[in-house]
Amino acid sequence: MRAMTVTQYGGHDVLKLQHLPTPTPGENDLLVEVVCAGMNPVDYKIRSAPRWGERKFPFILGYDVSGIVRGLGKSVAGFNVGDEVYASPNIGRDGSNAEFVCVDYRSAALKPKSIDHAHAAAIPLAVITAWESLHMHGRIETVAAGEHVLIHAGAGGVGHLAVQMARIHKCAVITTAGREDSIAFCKSLGVEHVIDYKNDDVVKRVAEITAGKLCPIVFDTVGGEVFNQSLRCVGFYGRVVTIVPGIPTDHINSLFAKSASVHLEYMGLATMFDAGPQRQGEILRKIASLVDAGKLKVTVSHRVKLEDLAEAHRLQETGRTIGKIVIDVKALS
Amino acid sequence: MRAMTVTQYGGHDVLKLQHLPTPTPGENDLLVEVVCAGMNPVDYKIRSAPRWGERKFPFILGYDVSGIVRGLGKSVAGFNVGDEVYASPNIGRDGSNAEFVCVDYRSAALKPKSIDHAHAAAIPLAVITAWESLHMHGRIETVAAGEHVLIHAGAGGVGHLAVQMARIHKCAVITTAGREDSIAFCKSLGVEHVIDYKNDDVVKRVAEITAGKLCPIVFDTVGGEVFNQSLRCVGFYGRVVTIVPGIPTDHINSLFAKSASVHLEYMGLATMFDAGPQRQGEILRKIASLVDAGKLKVTVSHRVKLEDLAEAHRLQETGRTIGKIVIDVKALS
Numbered sequence: 190m191r192a193m194t195v196t197q198y199g200g201h202d203v204l205k206l207q208h209l210p211t212p213t214p215g216e217n218d219l220l221v222e223v224v225c226a227g228m229n230p231v232d233y234k235i236r237s238a239p240r241w242g243e244r245k246f247p248f249i250l251g252y253d254v255s256g257i258v259r260g261l262g263k264s265v266a267g268f269n270v271g272d273e274v275y276a277s278p279n280i281g282r283d284g285s286n287a288e289f290v291c292v293d294y295r296s297a298a299l300k301p302k303s304i305d306h307a308h309a310a311a312i313p314l315a316v317i318t319a320w321e322s323l324h325m326h327g328r329i330e331t332v333a334a335g336e337h338v339l340i341h342a343g344a345g346g347v348g349h350l351a352v353q354m355a356r357i358h359k360c361a362v363i364t365t366a367g368r369e370d371s372i373a374f375c376k377s378l379g380v381e382h383v384i385d386y387k388n389d390d391v392v393k394r395v396a397e398i399t400a401g402k403l404c405p406i407v408f409d410t411v412g413g414e415v416f417n418q419s420l421r422c423v424g425f426y427g428r429v430v431t432i433v434p435g436i437p438t439d440h441i442n443s444l445f446a447k448s449a450s451v452h453l454e455y456m457g458l459a460t461m462f463d464a465g466p467q468r469q470g471e472i473l474r475k476i477a478s479l480v481d482a483g484k485l486k487v488t489v490s491h492r493v494k495l496e497d498l499a500e501a502h503r504l505q506e507t508g509r510t511i512g513k514i515v516i517d518v519k520a521l522s
Numbered sequence: 523m524r525a526m527t528v529t530q531y532g533g534h535d536v537l538k539l540q541h542l543p544t545p546t547p548g549e550n551d552l553l554v555e556v557v558c559a560g561m562n563p564v565d566y567k568i569r570s571a572p573r574w575g576e577r578k579f580p581f582i583l584g585y586d587v588s589g590i591v592r593g594l595g596k597s598v599a600g601f602n603v604g605d606e607v608y609a610s611p612n613i614g615r616d617g618s619n620a621e622f623v624c625v626d627y628r629s630a631a632l633k634p635k636s637i638d639h640a641h642a643a644a645i646p647l648a649v650i651t652a653w654e655s656l657h658m659h660g661r662i663e664t665v666a667a668g669e670h671v672l673i674h675a676g677a678g679g680v681g682h683l684a685v686q687m688a689r690i691h692k693c694a695v696i697t698t699a700g701r702e703d704s705i706a707f708c709k710s711l712g713v714e715h716v717i718d719y720k721n722d723d724v725v726k727r728v729a730e731i732t733a734g735k736l737c738p739i740v741f742d743t744v745g746g747e748v749f750n751q752s753l754r755c756v757g758f759y760g761r762v763v764t765i766v767p768g769i770p771t772d773h774i775n776s777l778f779a780k781s782a783s784v785h786l787e788y789m790g791l792a793t794m795f796d797a798g799p800q801r802q803g804e805i806l807r808k809i810a811s812l813v814d815a816g817k818l819k820v821t822v823s824h825r826v827k828l829e830d831l832a833e834a835h836r837l838q839e840t841g842r843t844i845g846k847i848v849i850d851v852k853a854l855s
Contacts, residue, residue, distance in 0.1 A: 325759065326783060328661075425797040426658065434778045438771035445767045445786040446574075450659060451774070452783035464758040 192287030193498040194247035198238050201499035207247060211289045218291040219268055220260030221276070225310035226285035227253025228493075228501045228514040229346065231457075236502065241280055241457065250498075251284030251516070252277050252457075254292065255300050255309035265294040275300040275473060277313035280457040285310075286498055288518060296459065296466040298473035301480035304487070311487045311513035312350070312480075313473060318456045319351035319408075320472045322430040323358075326452035327406040334359035337399045338406040339422050343380055344371035346513045347410050347432065352378050353485050355406075363398055365391060365415075374488070374511050395422045403427065412436060423449050430454055488512030525620030526831040527580035531571050534832035540580060544622045551624040552601055553593030554609070558643035559618035560586025561826075561834045561847040562679065564790075569835065574613055574790065583831075584617030584849070585610050585790075587625065588633050588642035598627040608633040608806060610646035613790040618643075619831055621851060629792065629799040631806035634813035637820070644820045644846035645683070645813075646806060651789045652684035652741075653805045655763040656691075659785035660739040667692035670732045671739040672755050676713055677704035679846045680743050680765065685711050686818050688739075696731055698724060698748075707821070707844050728755045736760065745769060756782050763787055821845030 190211045196203050214220040232250045234240050255275040258268055268274065276297035278284045283291075300309040323329040323338075332338065338355050342348040343364030355362050356379055363382040366372045375383040384394045395403060403424030409416050412433025419429045420440050429444075430452040441451055458464045479485040491514045493501040501514050523544045529536050547553040565583045567573050588608040591601055601607065609630035611617045616624075633642040656662045656671075665671065671688050675681040676697030688695050689712055696715040699705045708716045717727045728736060736757030742749050745766025752762045753773050762777075763785040774784055791797045812818040824847045826834040834847050 321781070425791055425795065428783075435775060438774045441771045441774065441784070442768060442786070445788050446791075448654070448786065448788045448791050450761075450783050450785040453775070453778040453781065455778050455781045458758055458779075458781050462758065 190288035191495065192249050193495055194249055195236050196247050198236065200237075201502055203236060204499050204502070205247070206496055209247075209249075209287070212283065212291050214260050214262040214291050216262045216264045217293050217295065218262040219258050219265060219274065219294050219297055221254055221256040221274060221290050221292055222259045223254050223285050223288055223290055223518040224256045224306035225254070226251040226495075226516040226518055227310045227312070227314065228505050228516060229253065229314050230505060231280065231314075233502045233506050235280075241461065249283040249287050249290075251286035251290070252280055253310050253313050254278055254285035254290055255306040256290075256519070259289070262294070268294055268297070273300045273306070274298065275309040275313055277317055277456070277460070277469060279460040281461040285518070286495065286516060293460050293466045296469035298470050298477055301477040303481045303483075307489055307492060307515045307517065308487050311346075311489050311515050312476060313469075314456065315347045315513065316350050316476050317469050317472050318347050318432055318454060319354055320476075321456055322408050322432065322452070322454045323351060323354055323406065326430045326454055327408065327428045329355065329358050329360065329406060332358065332360055332405050335361055337361045337363055337381075337402075337404050338408070339363045339395055339404045339419070340408045340410075341365050341415055341419070342410045343375040343378065343383070344511045345410055346510075349374070349378060349488055349512050350485070351408055351410075352380055356380075357479065357484055363395060363404070368509070371511055391418055392421045399424070406430065409433065420444060423447060425449070428452055489515050491515070492517055523621035524828065525582050526828055527582055528569050529580050531569070534835055536569060537832050537835070538580070539829055542580075542582075542620070545616065545624050547593050547595040547624050549595045549597045550626050550628065551595040552591050552598060552607065552627045552630055554587055554589040554607060554623050554625055555592045556587050556618050556621055556623055556851040557589045557639035558587070559584040559828075559849040559851055560643045560645070560647065561838050561849060562586065562647050563838060564613065564647075566835045566839050568613075574794065582616040582620050584619035584623070585613055586643050586646050587611055587618035587623055588639040589623075589852070592622070595627070601627055601630070606633045606639075607631065608642040608646055610650055610789070610793070610802060612793040614794040618851070619828065619849060626793050626799045629802035631803050631810055634810040636814045636816075640822055640825060640848045640850065641820050644679075644822050644848050645809060646802075647789060648680045648846065649683050649809050650802050650805050651680050651765055651787060652687055653809070654789055655741050655765065655785070655787045656684060656687055656739065659763045659787055660741065660761045662688065662691050662693065662739060665691065665693055665738050668694055670694045670696055670735075670737050671741070672696045672728055672737045672752070673741045673743070674698050674748055674752070675743045676708040676711065676716070677844045678743055679843075682707070682711060682821055682845050683818070684741055684743075685713055689713075690812065690817055696728060696737070701842070704844055724751055725754045732757070739763065742766065753777060756780060758782070761785055822848050824848070825850055
């Protein structure tokens with residue numbers, strides 16, 4: 190099969206098109222013919238340096254897939270050859286930047302019927318991250334309708350889905366954005382308050398908007414100083430959830446005065462360590478219903494062909510893309 | 523009224539017996555005649571240095587009370603003069619080391635009928651801390667029966683109540699203790715595994731006991747290196763809950779690899795900032811039922827007269843007492 194591979198750790202030039210054997214599905218695997226793959230920051234991070242363990246070269250990135258089931262491991266239940274599915278492939282194994290990928294059937298779901306593979310491929314990793322952050326860690330089910338939650342970078346891949354998820358839950362959403370187009374995009378999602386972080390004092394604005402109450406959930410998708418800012422925006426008994434490894438920890442003790450918590454979300458565990466992969470399947474089934482009901486929309490801002498994967502990496506690394514970048518692998522007629 | 527007061531920040535000699543006016547209950551207050559007060563580490567911490575804000579001297583410590591209602595603020599509902607109640611007085615106001623104290627009625631409950639005031643006074647602050655740590659932060663309701671939770675210092679004031687609470691929830695409890703008497707005491711509580719932290723490697727033992735799965739909840743009541751140890755004992759998606767301000771934060775990023783969280787519990791917020799004081803009342807009502815049903819037992823290891831308050835401080839500061847220290851304020855016939 191055709192695959193874009195990582196030949197050593199490094200820059201964009203380590204990505205090479207190669208012909209590799211089609212993988213054989215393991216016991217719990219679906220063999221999926223990839224129609225589209227999704228791009229995430231974790232791709233360029235793994236390309237650049239060892240992360241989540243050393244890997245044998247060449248290996249294949251790509252932790253979002255939408256495609257067609259072409260083979261079944263012997264323990265697979267609930268799926269048939271020919272099913273159109275979407276999933277986030279195991280970050281510890283070869284990914285979806287290739288014509289075929291294996292995914293644990295428990296972590297997969299039938300793709301939403303109302304959208305194409307390009308949009309379905311943009312969903313899994315980001316939506317599972319957003320769901321685990323807001324539900325599992327953030328306990329959004331305990332947040333009353335109309336309460337303010339702060340979701341940083343609402344125009345981003347994870348952010349734009351998290352924002353919609355919080356609004357489905359009837360929270361009043363505050364988000365941050367720094368450019369005219371991303372501010373406009375956040376507003377188009379129905380977000381109640383978009384703070385222009387380049388021109389406004391985020392902490393002060395959050396205090397104003399919430400009348401000093403601050404937020405029960407602050408979702409940090411940016412890291413660094415935004416994490417420190419998040420500590421100051423969370424209210425009594427609140428949850429700061431971050432998805433960015435390497436947070437600055439110097440100010441965490443300030444949360445004692447609020448009886449609050451810091452949550453370090455990493456969605457990859459479930460499939461890497463067999464730590465509840467079925468939760469991913471459940472989340473993706475719920476999300477497919479929301480998408481098909483017109484309640485959740487994924488935005489794809491760029492589509493790139495498999496052989497131009499380096500361009501997808503370059504775009505993702507700017508940190509300025511709106512919504513998601515998708516890789517077209519199979520040309521559908 | 524007679525009151526033991528703090529006359530300036532410092533050692534035991536700053537505690538002085540004084541006669542002060544009996545307080546007038548505010549709108550939401552019960553005026554409680556103190557039969558017994560409970561001692562907690564927060565008392566000597568506030569005595570030693572400004573904490574949770576500067577205070578005017580002289581002020582009165584004591585954040586546990588069991589006693590008799592003698593007056594009612596005008597918004598009080600559900601209580602009558604003569605009721606026997608227990609509560610944790612507001613840490614920002616004068617406490618229970620005196621013949622009378624005011625407590626927010628929403629944070630109070632009728633004392634358990636089956637125990638005396640000395641035992642009732644030993645419960646509120648510690649049990650609210652344990653409850654918020656295990657339920658609100660630790661989400662113990664999501665832990666399956668038989669799963670292992672680690673509660674450090676199971677012989678301590680908070681620890682010995684937390685241990686019983688986790689067992690009521692059918693968790694298998696692992697705790698730590700360092701002396702023959704505290705190890706024996708933990709065993710008498712029915713704890714499944716008592717690790718002698720002076721002679722055993724806690725992290726290694728927890729890994730052995732849990733067959734490498736580690737714990738969904740680790741409750742740190744000690745701080746310092748025990749907090750760091752706690753980070754290593756928590757499993758995937760787990761919660762490390764600490765009640766000790768000033769945790770070392772250098773290793774918190776290690777929790778990314780487990781998608782885990784750190785919770786900084788401080789029970790005093792609810793009454794200090796009117797941040798849900800009724801939750802304390804609810805917890806104390808639940809606990810009274812458990813105590814009266816014989817399911818939860820508080821252990822009082824020392825009783826000290828009000829005028830000997832310095833001795834209670836000295837004992838608490840050793841960090842070696844089992845269960846709780848109680849101050850006798852009113853001599854009941």
